[in-house]
Amino acid sequence: MEKRKLGLSGPEVSVIGLGCMNMSHGYGNNVEQKDMIKLIHYALDHGVTMFDTAEMYGPFTNEELLGDAFKDKQGQAIIATKFGFDYDPKTNDILGLSSHPDHIRKSVEGSLRRLKTDRIDLLYQHRVDPNVPMEDVAGTVKELINEGKVGYFGLSAADEDSIRKAHAVHPVTVLQSEYSLWSRDIEKAIFPTLKELGIGFVAYGPLGHGLLTGKIDATTKFAVNDIRNRFPQFSEESRKKNQSVFSLFSEFAATKEITPAQLALAWIINKHSEFVPIPGTTKLARLEENIDAAQVILSQEEISQIEQIVQVNN
Secondary structure (H helix, E strand, C coil): CCEEECCCCCCEEECCCEECHHHCCCCCCCCCHHHHHHHHHHHHHCCCCEEECCCCCCCCHHHHHHHHHCCCCCCCCEEEEEECEEECCCCCCEEEECCCHHHHHHHHHHHHHHCCCCCEEEEEECCCCCCCCHHHHHHHHHHHHHCCCEEEEEEECCCHHHHHHHHHHCCCCEEEEECECCECCHHHHCHHHHHHHCCEEEEECCCHHHHHHCCCCCCCCCCCCCHHHHCHHHCHHHHHHCHHHHHHHHHHHHHCCCCHHHHHHHHHHHHCCCCEECCECCCHHHHHHHHHHHHCCCCHHHHHHHHHHHHHHC
C-alpha cells in the first residue's frame, strides 16, 4: 500500500489507516476481542500501518485490545492514542476534560501499560481543555518526548489558535479532525494553517460515520447505545431529506465500478496528496473494501463532480 509522511517531520504510514474506536466503543457493536485481534492482524498483513485508539474508547478497553494485538508485533506499525479526559475511579465514567500536566503524565503511564509498550508512537490531545494553557500541554508532551516515552505530538479537533500555541512550544506533527465529503467545515478555517506550519492531517469519520457507505437510509435502526443517535444528520427526517444524495452518490460510484465507501475514501486521498483517512470497522469485508480504496484513481473532473453531487443536495 502507498505510504504517506505525516507532516514535515512525522513518520511514514499507510495511505489508509484503521480507526479502532468502534471495536470497543461508540456504535453499539457487540464483538469478540479475539475476532478484533484477527481483524487488526489482517489489516497489518495487508499494508495498513497506522492504527488509532484512545484511552477514552471503552474507556481503556480499546487500548488493551491493541496492546494484546501488537504485543508480539512491536515496531511494525504506528499506534496513535489520546489523552484529555478525567474518569470516575470506580465506574470509569467520563467526568470531563482534563489536560493538566500531572494528569497527562498519569494518562501516558496508563496508556503505556495497556498498550504493552515503552513508547507511544503518536500522542494526541483528544480535545482542547479551556482550563489549561495550551503551552502547558505542549510543554508536558515535549518533556515526554525528550524522555523517550512519546514519539510524536498531535492534536485532535483543535482550533487554529490552539494549534499555533502548541506548535510554538513543540512541533505538532499531525492534526486529527472529522473530515469527509459530508463534513468539510475545516477546509477554510484549518487547512491553510496546517500547510503553513507543515502539519499533517488524519481524517476521522471519512465515511460520514456511515452515511457515505450506501448502507444507511431512512429505515435504518441504530442500537440504543450507538452514539449516532445523538447526531442530527442521523435523524430519520434528515436521512429522508438526503436520500437523493445517497442515491446519486451510489450511482456515481457504480460508474467507477467501486462502492460508495471506496468513492468517499478515494475522494480524500486523491484530493489531498498528504492526508490519511482512518475509517473504522469491525467487519472483514468492510476492511477489505476500505483497503482496496487505496487503489482508486480519481481525476480532478471526477473530484469536482462528486463534490457537486454532495454540495448541491446537502
